Amino acid sequence: MKKRILVVDDESKILQTVEDILRDEGFMPVCAKSGEEALEILDKETPDLVLLDIWLPGIDGLEVLQQIKDNWAFLPVVMMSGHGTVETAVKATKLGAYDFIEKPLSYEQLILTIKNALTFYDIQEENVLLRQKVEPQAEITGVSPAIEQLKEQIQLVAPTDAWVLIQGENGTGKELVAQTIHRLSRRAGKPMIELNCAAIPEELIESELFGHEKGAFTGASSMKRGKFDQANGSTLFLDEIGDMSLKTQAKILRILQEQRFERVGGNKTIEVDVRIIAATNKNLEEEIKKGRFREDLYHRLNVIPVEIPPLRHRKEDIPLLVKVFLEEFQKKSGKAKQISDGVLEAFQNYDWPGNVRELRNTVERLVILSRGDVITEDDLPLAFLKGSDSQAKVVASHTEDIFLQCNNFREAKSLFEKTYLTQKLKENGGNIKRTAQAIGIERRHLHRKIKALGISV
Numbered sequence: 001m002k003k004r005i006l007v008v009d010d011e012s013k014i015l016q017t018v019e020d021i022l023r024d025e026g027f028m029p030v031c032a033k034s035g036e037e038a039l040e041i042l043d044k045e046t047p048d049l050v051l052l053d054i055w056l057p058g059i060d061g062l063e064v065l066q067q068i069k070d071n072w073a074f075l076p077v078v079m080m081s082g083h084g085t086v087e088t089a090v091k092a093t094k095l096g097a098y099d100f101i102e103k104p105l106s107y108e109q110l111i112l113t114i115k116n117a118l119t120f121y122d123i124q125e126e127n128v129l130l131r132q133k134v135e136p137q138a139e140i141t142g143v144s145p146a147i148e149q150l151k152e153q154i155q156l157v158a159p160t161d162a163w164v165l166i167q168g169e170n171g172t173g174k175e176l177v178a179q180t181i182h183r184l185s186r187r188a189g190k191p192m193i194e195l196n197c198a199a200i201p202e203e204l205i206e207s208e209l210f211g212h213e214k215g216a217f218t219g220a221s222s223m224k225r226g227k228f229d230q231a232n233g234s235t236l237f238l239d240e241i242g243d244m245s246l247k248t249q250a251k252i253l254r255i256l257q258e259q260r261f262e263r264v265g266g267n268k269t270i271e272v273d274v275r276i277i278a279a280t281n282k283n284l285e286e287e288i289k290k291g292r293f294r295e296d297l298y299h300r301l302n303v304i305p306v307e308i309p310p311l312r313h314r315k316e317d318i319p320l321l322v323k324v325f326l327e328e329f330q331k332k333s334g335k336a337k338q339i340s341d342g343v344l345e346a347f348q349n350y351d352w353p354g355n356v357r358e359l360r361n362t363v364e365r366l367v368i369l370s371r372g373d374v375i376t377e378d379d380l381p382l383a384f385l386k387g388s389d390s391q392a393k394v395v396a397s398h399t400e401d402i403f404l405q406c407n408n409f410r411e412a413k414s415l416f417e418k419t420y421l422t423q424k425l426k427e428n429g430g431n432i433k434r435t436a437q438a439i440g441i442e443r444r445h446l447h448r449k450i451k452a453l454g455i456s457v
Contacts, residue, residue, distance in 0.1 A: 076121045210226040336373060383426055
């Protein structure tokens with residue numbers, strides 16, 4: 001297939017000359033007389049290389065280069081100029097230009113530079129794909145019936161273009177499921193684009209999703225492609241979709257239905273082909289009843305529902321998960337560790353409100369902080385030490401040692417409150433309202449206590 005070269009120059013004679021040269025060399029040239037025209041072409045199709053003049057009417061070549069690198073990071077750009085200076089060449093290189101050539105153009109130098117740039121970026125792309133094949137991919141770990149069913153469901157849905165709604169508590173592995181579906185899909189040749197809907201302020205989420213034009217709002221100094229645009233031909237993962245505002249839900253619904261949109265501050269319609277995978281830790285049917293989530297959007301997203309079970313409902317997977325995490329953190333820390341049967345028993349007796357994420361963090365902490373070669377019950381946090389008589393003795397021993405180190409009653413009282421509230425927050429998944437109800441105090445009072453005691457939630 002012929003390589004497409006976008007040539008950007010405001011001089012018609014140069015455009016015609018370069019176009020003829022490129023055709024003679026077996027390339028497919030596409031020409032633009034301004035930066036604005038070049039960006040319009042890039043919106044519709046991505047060439048293999050851009051040959052870009054610095055001095056252009058309207059926005060200059062350096063600004064066009066900046067927008068290309070902001071929106072098409074791996075697209076090679078060769079700069080041209082008849083008035084080049086060392087300072088300009090350095091600036092262009094810092095912005096990401098592959099090379100800088102001076103006018104009048106030398107036929108041999110032009111073709112050599114283009115071929116070298118294409119070869120360099122082809123090698124870069126091959127290296128990325130090779131790393132993706134060689135580097136171990138995170139796998140869904142478990143042998144419980146619930147996990148086996150989940151794996152089977154993924155195998156069935158991944159090769160299709162059907163949209164997927166993943167639901168599950170925090171820490172169950174929703175992102176891992178989304179990545180696995182994408183990796184096994186026909187769209188795996190392009191990266192999955194991700195957006196955490198809860199992490200973006202409402203006033204910026206439209207810009208993140210749809211992109212914006214230069215000057216669309218204060219601070220929009222250049223055009224920016226949104227997540228939908230970036231995910232064209234690939235998968236868009238909308239995490240925490242239940243936290244999206246109703247206003248944004250209405251706008252996203254139209255785009256999901258039509259697969260077309262306009263950037264913020266723009267009027268040009270952009271068409272895309274995007275597969276949607278959404279995820280949430282909320283019960284969307286309950287959110288619909290409360291008027292916080294659109295029913296039509298729910299049914300649009302919920303083509304293939306995937307429910308990830310919490311860890312407490314598949315405790316038979318805990319030993320295998322611990323083995324995987326132990327091997328991972330032993331390699332990172334260089335510490336050879338084993339886990340005692342007593343620790344595994346304590347893990348099995350714990351409800352894991354933070355699910356697999358909490359288990360992973362706990363194993364990492366134990367590998368780093370335990371002193372011996374074997375991680376024992378003595379190394380466990382108090383939250384795990386409950387159940388058997390032997391564990392009760394360890395709890396008592398831990399508690400006594402900790403409180404005897406306090407210098408006075410006030411310190412001991414403060415330590416007890418911090419320990420107690422930390423544990424209760426864990427038991428309630430970090431939910432302050434639920435914790436306040438469980439221990440019988442007002443939510444405001446609990447907020448003050450958390451802040452005063454320096455407890456992280």
